Amino acid sequence: MQQHWLNRSNSGKLIIYALGWASTPDAVAHIHTPDYDILCLYDYRSISPLTPEDFSGYSHITLFAWSFGVWVSERIASGLPLARAIALNGTPLPVSDEYGMRLRVVLRTMQGLKRVGMAPFNEKTYGGLENMPALQYPDRSIDEKIDELNYLAEQAKADSTPIIPWDKAYIADQDEIFPPAKMEAYWHSRGLGTPFHAYHYPFADPAIVLNELPE
Template sequence: MKIEWLHKSTKDKCIVFMNGWGCDANPFQSMQSNDYDVLMCYDYRDILLPKEIERLFENYQEVHLISWSLGVFVGNLVYNQWKELFTSTIAINGSLHPIDNLKGIPPAIFQGTIDGLNEKSIEKFWLRMCGGKDNFDLFKNRMPKRNIDEQKEELIILQEVIQNHFIEWNVYQTVILGNKDLIFPFENLMNSWGEHKNLIQKDGMPHFCFYEWDSWDDLMRESKGETSAN
């Protein structure tokens, strides 16, 4: 697993962002942050957290976890023993059972994505991930700069990890789901989270949902049920 600061200054609050498969910092360049430093984790070819990560949080008064897509599973897996570290924990458009006919991506579709992955098919995946042409046109300006071979390797490793780790715990206090998710069937997301006590459903929100907020601050406010400052 790799880590990279999306925003780093002298804030006293930090967001740990568990990115989705195949991504890097590039698609998130439009997301500003006024109140938080933001540390991104990505590239899950090695599922272990870097050893230096814990000391990075020593000087913060608050640390918040935001996980998206397959990062929801990874975050739940690796941070279960660190639950006390986080002031709040948020899952977005992901599942604790991400390869599952009822609660995640159907196994046949997941395997088909691996088998057919190439430079052309991943663009089709990004298009579906963005929910259509309008958001994809924005996304194309900040495409992930990842090699297709390492993206495929990452997906294969994630498949193996998911299939070999049955998760029976949940670190997430808040769940945000978009009903226009074309990667995780929305019905399956609701099967996974429908009884969660703090579930936020957003009409029209696609899988890649980060154009919904101008800043990480706005995302955090919405997760708390607060009105955006905009």
């Protein structure tokens, strides 16, 4: 797991982005929150819990978890004193016939990566390749992304009990990666689930983040 600070000025307030599979900090680099330190988590070929002591200087921590990042957050961020936890286009049970993606769909995606590359997945994720965020950070190889997806699929297919008390869960109406009906089934059973107009990538409009931060 890689950790990258987009901003680290010891502001006392922190945003943690647990990004989705195959992501880089480019996914959120355009969202301007100058009053916050910003930590991006990505590249989940392995994961390890975040240590609460490392974040003891923050009086307010907001977590935004996207896609597989929701499951990852359950594994690594449950010990942090989160002021807000926001899930975006994912569930804590991402490889699930009932609440996520079918395992065979994940495996088919993994098998097709070497043959067709990332373009088909990106087309669905962003609603067109022209909608991808500007690239400022080095991308990773297809082999690394295959290893990451293999790790996530293998680890996340086991049933587990969610720990994080999520405050809000956004569900995009045009998501072609995580089926909206599956996300609704999970989050509605928890009294959550806020629909919004987007593809699987939730950060095209920075308001999805800015509206969740305290004034």
